Amino acid sequence: DQQVKQNSPSLSVQEGRISILNCDYTNSMFDYFLWYKKYPAEGPTFLISISSIKDKNEDGRFTVFLNKSAKHLSLHIVPSQPGDSAVYFCAASAVGTGNQFYFGTGTSLTVIP
Amino acid sequence: KAGVTQTPRYLIKTRGQQVTLSCSPISGHRSVSWYQQTPGQGLQFLFEYFSETQRNKGNFPGRFSGRQFSNSRSEMNVSTLELGDSALYLCASSRSPGGGQETQYFGPGTRLLVL
Numbered sequence: 001d002q003q004v005k006q007n008s009p010s011l012s013v014q015e016g017r018i019s020i021l022n023c024d025y026t027n028s029m030f031d032y033f034l035w036y037k038k039y040p041a042e043g044p045t046f047l048i049s050i051s052s053i054k055d056k057n058e059d060g061r062f063t064v065f066l067n068k069s070a071k072h073l074s075l076h077i078v079p080s081q082p083g084d085s086a087v088y089f090c091a092a093s094a095v096g097t098g099n100q101f102y103f104g105t106g107t108s109l110t111v112i113p
Numbered sequence: 114k115a116g117v118t119q120t121p122r123y124l125i126k127t128r129g130q131q132v133t134l135s136c137s138p139i140s141g142h143r144s145v146s147w148y149q150q151t152p153g154q155g156l157q158f159l160f161e162y163f164s165e166t167q168r169n170k171g172n173f174p175g176r177f178s179g180r181q182f183s184n185s186r187s188e189m190n191v192s193t194l195e196l197g198d199s200a201l202y203l204c205a206s207s208r209s210p211g212g213g214q215e216t217q218y219f220g221p222g223t224r225l226l227v228l
Contacts, residue, residue: 002155032214043117043203043219044156089155098210099146099217100169103156 003027004092006104014112019077021107023090026071030092034101035064035075038087047088048075080111115140117206117220125226131192134223138185138206144168145187146217147179150201159202162187163210191225199227 005024013019021035031052036044050057050064050073057064063076077084087108091101118137126132138145147159158171162181179189185206191198201224205217 004155006155036219041221043205043221045219046216091156098163098168099144099161099205099207099215100158100171101146101156101217102158103148105153105155 002105003030004090004102004104006088006090006107008107009105010108010110012110012112013080015082016079019075019080019084019109019111021075021077021088021090021109023073023075023104024071025073025092025102027092027094027102028071029094030102031095032093033064033066033073034091034093035062036089036091036103037084038089038106044089077109080109082111082113085109085111117204117218119202119204119220119223121223122221123224123226125228126194127228128194128196130194131190132194132225133188133190134202134204134225136187136189136204136206136220138187138204139218142206142208142218143185144207144210144215145181145185146205146207147187147189148203148205149173150203150222151199156203159189161210168210194227196227199225201225 034049035047038044087106144163146161148156161169181187201222203222205219207215
């Protein structure tokens with residue numbers, strides 16, 4: 001049962017424009033949400049996170065938004081750069097479960113120069 | 114600081130065999146988690162070890178097992194391999210099992226192919 005879903009397998013965006021990656025979840029016990037970026041032949045790299053007590057977290061060009069009522073989070077990248085082309089995974093963990101994260105299936109972002 | 118290392122990087126086995134994968138965490142990290150990545154399924158949590166004790170286990174059959182040594186290095190073992198076990202196996206380490214408050218660092222993975 002997929003508790004974290006990324007319904008868009010791929011996304012293409014022009015360089016300089018905004019990239020918006022979406023993620024939905026079903027478990028209301030999730031209290032932390034993270035985004036990871038993965039290049040081919042490498043492991044995922046942590047990008048940004050958000051606690052369930054917040055609705056927005058910003059780090060440079062990356063902003064994550066959390067809508068708890070809709071069980072939805074999104075990652076905004078502004079402006080998008082060709083080096084951002086990678087697979088992006090969202091992940092969530094529940095209270096008291098340590099590092100047991102539930103991952104989505106990933107969205108492959110291509111930023112076109 | 115050296116990152117998470119996983120050995121071997123690639124492995125080919127046949128059905129029915131068993132396999133052992135190794136993970137060396139970042140120095141000072143005591144929590145090690147294992148994930149299986151398959152196309153269309155994303156990363157699925159296998160188990161987490163902290164201080165040589167298994168803390169959490171995902172929804173995988175008993176053929177999947179692991180352990181952690183006193184130096185925090187971890188191994189996972191898959192017995193009686195099936196074709197469906199072909200996947201990228203990722204290991205991640207963090208200082209402690211702090212959930213989202215502790216950044217996990219992933220290794221490059223071991224690509225297992227079962228024929």
